[in-house]
Amino acid sequence: MSSDAFLGSRLEYARHGLREKDLSPNPLDQLSRWLEEAVTENVLEPTAVCLSTVSASGRPSSRMVLLRELSPKGLSFFTNYTSQKGRELEANPNAAMCFWWGILERQVRVEGVVEKLAPEESDRYFESRPFASRLASASSPQSQVIQSREELDHFQSHLLAEFGQNLTRPPHWGGYRLVPDRFEFWQGRPARLHDRFEFRLIEGIWKIARLAP
Numbered sequence: 001m002s003s004d005a006f007l008g009s010r011l012e013y014a015r016h017g018l019r020e021k022d023l024s025p026n027p028l029d030q031l032s033r034w035l036e037e038a039v040t041e042n043v044l045e046p047t048a049v050c051l052s053t054v055s056a057s058g059r060p061s062s063r064m065v066l067l068r069e070l071s072p073k074g075l076s077f078f079t080n081y082t083s084q085k086g087r088e089l090e091a092n093p094n095a096a097m098c099f100w101w102g103i104l105e106r107q108v109r110v111e112g113v114v115e116k117l118a119p120e121e122s123d124r125y126f127e128s129r130p131f132a133s134r135l136a137s138a139s140s141p142q143s144q145v146i147q148s149r150e151e152l153d154h155f156q157s158h159l160l161a162e163f164g165q166n167l168t169r170p171p172h173w174g175g176y177r178l179v180p181d182r183f184e185f186w187q188g189r190p191a192r193l194h195d196r197f198e199f200r201l202i203e204g205i206w207k208i209a210r211l212a213p
């Protein structure tokens with residue numbers, strides 16, 4: 001794609017507006033509402049979200065994960081605790097998420113502090129997964145350098161030989177919950193005059209403010 005094509009890209013957002021009175025007073029309920037609408041619109045992987053973490057030296061990094069639970073406590077996802085994100089979250093629990101549902105012209109940003117899920121919660125989710133997913137996540141040394149795909153097959157065969165179908169969750173894999181203290185709901189509008197509403201948690205109360213686009 002040429003740089004002319006990038007410069008010429010001018011999508012007009014006109015599907016929806018967003019007013020303060022449209023918003024739920026609780027941003028977790030508002031996010032749940034927008035997620036349901038993304039599901040209804042057949043968005044591919046509607047719960048896919050970009051997760052940003054920060055290393056001990058202050059360098060940020062981002063990658064996609066799947067949101068697996070949205071509850072009053074926060075937003076949960078599952079991963080390898082020894083991966084890059086796992087190591088960064090260990091050193092610095094501050095994290096941010098960003099959803100983008102193009103067809104709905106909507107973005108949601110979430111910021112807060114991440115905590116590990118209780119082992120029983122991670123066990124419950126691990127047990128609910130298909131065997132192939134359990135085997136893949138238990139055997140893959142996520143984010144480490146490997147020599148070939150065959151090495152992955154070798155890790156899998158090794159685990160299969162050891163545990164067979166009785167594979168339980170290894171301690172290096174499990175869930176995290178982002179406990180949010182800031183949300184932003186962004187709705188694309190014509191001529192770049194987008195609607196943005198920020199929720200900040202101040203002394204236990206969510207305060208709403210409109211932000212300039």
Ligand SMILES: Cc1cc2nc3c(=O)[nH]c(=O)nc-3n(C[C@H](O)[C@H](O)[C@H](O)COP(=O)(O)O)c2cc1C
Pocket residue numbers: 045048061062063064065066067077078079080083084085086142143
């Ligand atoms: C749509 C999508 C969903 C993903 N979901 C997850 C997930 O839920 N958990 C996970 O560990 N990696 C998931 N990944 C892979 C991550 O983006 C990433 O490659 C991996 O977690 C390693 O990241 P890290 O090296 O920064 O720790 C997903 C990737 C995509 C594209």
